[in-house]
Amino acid sequence: MNVTRTGRPIIPNYIMRFLNSLIEGIKIAFQALSINKLRSFLTALCIIIGITMVTIVDAVTTGMDESFDNSMAMLGTNVVYVEKWPWDGNAKWWEIANRKEMQIDYVDFIGSRSRYASTVSASANRNVNIRYKDKNAERVQMSGTTSNHLEIQGLNIASGRMYTEEETRTGTKVVVIGESLREALFEEASALGKQIRIGGQKFTVIGVLEKQGSFLGIGDADNVALMPIFAYSQIYGLRWGIQIGVKFPDEAAFEEGQYEVEGLMRQVRQLEATEDNDFAINKPQAFEEQLAAFKGGLYTVGFGLVFLSLLIGGIGVMNIMFVSVRERTKEIGIRKAVGAKSWEILSQFLIEAVAICVAGGVAGVMLAGIATFFIDKVFTAQMNFSVIAVAFMICTFVGLLFGFIPAFKAAKSDPIESLRFE
Numbered sequence: 001m002n003v004t005r006t007g008r009p010i011i012p013n014y015i016m017r018f019l020n021s022l023i024e025g026i027k028i029a030f031q032a033l034s035i036n037k038l039r040s041f042l043t044a045l046c047i048i049i050g051i052t053m054v055t056i057v058d059a060v061t062t063g064m065d066e067s068f069d070n071s072m073a074m075l076g077t078n079v080v081y082v083e084k085w086p087w088d089g090n091a092k093w094w095e096i097a098n099r100k101e102m103q104i105d106y107v108d109f110i111g112s113r114s115r116y117a118s119t120v121s122a123s124a125n126r127n128v129n130i131r132y133k134d135k136n137a138e139r140v141q142m143s144g145t146t147s148n149h150l151e152i153q154g155l156n157i158a159s160g161r162m163y164t165e166e167e168t169r170t171g172t173k174v175v176v177i178g179e180s181l182r183e184a185l186f187e188e189a190s191a192l193g194k195q196i197r198i199g200g201q202k203f204t205v206i207g208v209l210e211k212q213g214s215f216l217g218i219g220d221a222d223n224v225a226l227m228p229i230f231a232y233s234q235i236y237g238l239r240w241g242i243q244i245g246v247k248f249p250d251e252a253a254f255e256e257g258q259y260e261v262e263g264l265m266r267q268v269r270q271l272e273a274t275e276d277n278d279f280a281i282n283k284p285q286a287f288e289e290q291l292a293a294f295k296g297g298l299y300t301v302g303f304g305l306v307f308l309s310l311l312i313g314g315i316g317v318m319n320i321m322f323v324s325v326r327e328r329t330k331e332i333g334i335r336k337a338v339g340a341k342s343w344e345i346l347s348q349f350l351i352e353a354v355a356i357c358v359a360g361g362v363a364g365v366m367l368a369g370i371a372t373f374f375i376d377k378v379f380t381a382q383m384n385f386s387v388i389a390v391a392f393m394i395c396t397f398v399g400l401l402f403g404f405i406p407a408f409k410a411a412k413s414d415p416i417e418s419l420r421f422e
Contacts, residue, residue: 026351033355043320044360046313047398050306051364051391052371057302058387059372061295063380067213068291076153078254079284082106082244082265086280088290099278100269102242104229107146109268110246116257119247121146122229124238130225131197132185140181141224142198144232152245160192160207163228171230176207180222199235203227258283310394313360314402321353321406329413336415346411353403354396361395 033040084099104122111120123145130137143149147168150156163174175196182191191205212221229238246261248254258281265279325332332345365388375381 043316046309047360048364050309051361052367054306055368059381059383062384063382067380078248080258081282087282101240116253117246118249119151121148121152121245123243124241137184143226144229152247156210157207158210168228173203174206175203176226178209178222178224179211314398318402325406325410333415342411346407349407354399357395357399
């Protein structure tokens with residue numbers, strides 16, 4: 001590379017000309033956009049819609065993925081749940097409704113006979129209102145459980161303790177509450193030792209669970225309360241809704257153990273070999289399949305609409321660029337007459353087309369950021385910043401693709417005819 005006497009490298013003329021043309025083209029492009037603000041906005045409107053949609057779809061699916069991982073942790077690792085109703089929702093409800101209910105005795109039956117299970121628990125759930133003095137918490141998920149319930153679901157106590165097996169067996173009126181319920185009833189004060197009213201009876205708070213967050217971005221997993229299952233039965237009974245949780249020590253035991261649990265349930269239910277199961281073996285993986293199906297539908301519909309928006313937006317950009325070329329025909333002729341090359345004219349109009357699309361992309365990302373904030377308040381959404389780079393790449397591609405034909409027409413125009421244009 002050639003250098004000057006001061007040691008600085010000499011930049012070749014063709015590179016300087018390219019850089020100058022690029023800078024000049026950007027200036028002209030943004031001047032043209034600023035002169036026709038309304039026209040530029042209307043042209044970029046579909047681009048804005050498309051980029052907003054693609055960013056929101058990605059934000060929702062990213063939020064769902066993260067929320068799903070956290071929610072599956074709440075259901076426990078290497079766990080199956082034996083219930084009357086399956087989680088997949090594909091069964092015929094009128095057939096399921098006629099099944100016999102689960103019995104709490106199944107816990108001892110499975111626990112004493114299983115070679116693979118490390119923990120077997122029982123629980124029953126319902127939504128209740130809970131009172132403390134003049135404060136009332138509504139639609140709290142109340143669970144009557146055995147004392148080993150926390151082992152099944154991988155929950156931890158933040159303060160206090162879990163009730164014991166003896167307290168479970170005798171139906172002692174004690175309760176462990178979630179963080180949201182603690183805040184609703186006690187605000188900043190300690191909940192331990194306080195008495196709350198559930199179903200018209202007094203229960204003593206002995207523990208507070210660690211904060212969990214939302215379940216699948218919908219329910220508040222901290223608006224919960226746990227009590228010994230036989231205390232629960234004294235108020236609400238155990239005629240229906242019992243869930244048996246079976247935890248295995250590792251994945252290998254889980255793979256074998258789920259079939260063992262099915263066999264033990266068939267045995268305790270006294271089913272013949274030709275009879276179908278009258279119970280469901282539910283696994284957290286069922287949610288993963290449902291989530292995948294939902295995301296697939298969301299991607300199909302969302303990106304279909306995105307493609308349509310960008311196509312319409314691209315056609316709008318092409319149309320407005322043809323108008324711009326026609327309006328500036330004389331300007332093109334003058335520039336060519338004073339020595340402008342065809343590629344300089346081409347780059348100028350391509351830059352203008354890309355500038356319209358990128359401006360639309362900026363507006364789209366900003367709108368998507370606002371929408372993501374509000375969606376996350378009611379469901380779940382998380383802005384993935386890598387998709388912003390993809391959005392701008394899409395905008396650039398749309399600008400280059402749909403702006404090329406008008407720009408090429410301008411670049412190949414005859415300077416004499418252009419100068420004569422009125």
